[in-house]
Amino acid sequence: MKGGNVNRSNNRWLLLAAVLLAFTPVMIDLTILHIAIPSLTLDLRATGTEVLWILDIYPLIMAGLLVPMGVLTDRLGTRRMLLTGMSIFTAASIWAAFSTSAPMLIAARAALALGSAMMMPPVLAAIRRGFEDERERGIALGLWGTVAAAGAAVGPLIGGILLDYFWWGSVFLINVPIMLLVAPLVYKLVPDDAAPSRAPWPIGQALLLIAGLMTSVYALKSIVKPDQPVVTGLIFMAIGLSLLTVFGRLQLRLKTPMLDLSLFKRPPVRAGLIMALVASGALAGAELTLAQELQFVIRLSPLEAGLFLLPLMAAAAVGGPIGGWLASVIGLKWLACISLGAAAASLGGLAVSDFHAPGADTMVLLAILGLALSVGLTASSIAVMSAISPEKAGSAGSLEATAYDLGSGLGITGFGVMLSAVYARAISMPDGLAPTLASQARTSIGETMIVASSLADAEAASLINAAQDAFSLSHMAVLGAAATLLGSLAVLVFRILRNQPKHITNAGH
Structure with missing residues (x-):
């Protein structure tokens, strides 16, 4: 039997299971690497700049390729596009796992982004075309959203478990058996629905x-x-x-x-996209900062660090449904502003928290941060999608998806650059350290640890202590700046939405 020609009516739930299994590693990959950064930094002897490229090249390339790959899905067909993306993603995962240098890993991460960008549009297309009944389609899309949130939520924990037993490359290698298992199901269940398309490939x-x-x-x-x-x-x-x-x-x-920027003229869309950009950036940047603080400074194992971050990620996973319900109760304007204000307050609290002796208050702050940012991202989706007419839904969705990925990439870059700048000024080098080594160690805490590994025990201990003190000051400054940014965003969003009704509609557009 030719693949994809099975009875779709009877197999739509199996189809959903197959595409969600294929999609899960893509979401896990968004967060699993944060917990592995200290390990791979030391193993690959990566500079601070190389570490940022390893992290942010993935969402930045995704941001640029999602829309073109959506058009290509319509031309080549859902099954062919999904299987091609899965093949590239699998090969890139093996490449990344066995990378022997930072530039090699950066290139592998770029290939992973290409595979991911090829997979995401056909996953949604398969769900849309496989479920004709509106109620069932809503359930299927809800499950897709749950898998997306849960995959990102458990990423640090899965990474911590793997790194407790294996080397850092295992966080990539875990993708391979999942893809090999799912590929036959995708071939069997996903339709070969290629059709001529007049839409230009952008x-x-x-x-x-x-x-x-x-x-x-x-x-x-x-x-x-x-x-x-x-x-x-x-x-x-x-x-x-x-x-x-x-x-x-x-x-x-x-x-x-490629992106309908004219939608920015509508205040709810403008507010929603700004929120998506900043909130996703704040979440990615905070995870990166905390993962390094917990392992380099507090000296937690990767698994302990993953467990420490679990309240943040678990709360983020459940924020979507809560945000949808709250929007109907208090309205979008207040939901957006309260969620951003709560995220700002929690970041401010975390900036002054003592992670050496964390109490229940620290866990609560992490949970509030994850929940508030997740609710904020849900509010951004509601703002964008409620303010446009149905025929503009595709354009608005593309713009929003690009804002999410772009926000994650720029958040990692912005937080990382700020961390490096503050750290370089805060660290006090031990007397007697060679100028060339001092210059290298000043760049990032990862490079400080690399330098320390080449020194005698007493000199290394002195340098590590200085690095830990400097990074703690840096993380306070960065989280404080992020709190200020989100607080300012809450005020800006309120101003943009101040004349909007409680429940936004696309009337008049």
Whole structure:
């Protein structure tokens, strides 16, 4: 029997199980690596800048490729696109697991992003086309959202368990058996529904967006590097911003843009997209900061660090349904502002918490942060989708998905750069340390630990103590700055939505 020609009516729930199993590693990959950063930093002897590229190249490339891959799914068919993405994702996982250098791992992560971007549109397309009944489709999409949230939530815990028994590459290698198990089911159950499409493939626009993002991010990282002239970073920043400006103008001028930026004219959409960008960035940046604090400073094992972060991720996993219910009770404007204010308050509390002797208050703050940011992201989705007409749903969804991934990538970059800048100023080098080693150690706590591993015991202990003190100060400054940013965002969102009704509709658009 040709794959995909089974009775879809009888097998739609099996189809759902298959595509959700394929989708789960994609979501786990968004968070599992944070807990592995200290281990792979020391093993690959990665610089602070390389660590940031390892983390943020994945969401940045995803942000640029999701829309073009959606168009390609309509052309090539759901099954072919999903199996191709799974194949690339599997091969890239093996490549990443056995990387022997930081640049090799960065390239593997870029390939993982390509595979993920090819998988996400056909997963949603398979659910949409496999469930004709509106009620069943709602249940299926709800399960998809639950799997997405749960996958991201358990990522740090799964990473911690793996790293307690295996090397850091195991966090990538776990993807392989899942993909090999699911591939035959996808071939059997997902329809081969390729159809001619007149929609232009916006790959040129996507590459322009990615080039602008990558150049701007490179510039930002270069500016704070002590061994690189500031003017070099400024030149690259000008190039990156120019590319992004050209991209933005193209989107406003083209008849079929990759991203419909005209939707920004609607206040709820504008507020929702800003929230998606900042809230996802704050969540990713906070996870990165806390994972390093817990392992490098508090000296927890990866599993202990994963368990420590569990309240944050578990609360984030349940925030979606709670946010949807609260929106109907108190209205979008107050839901958005209260959730952002709660996230700001929890970040402020965590900034001054003593992680060496955490109490119940620290766990509560972590849970509030995860819940508030998750509710905030739900509010952003409601704001965007409630303010547009049905025929614009695809454009709005693409814009929102891009904002999520872009926010995660820029959040990692922004938090990482701020951490490096504050850390370099805060660390006090022990007397007698060679200038070249001191310059390397000042760049990031990971590089400090690499330098310490080459020193005698007494000198290494002195350097590690200085690094831990400096990083604790840095994490206080960064979380405090993030709290200020989210608090300011709450005020901005209130101003944008102040004249909007309690329940937003697309009337008049």
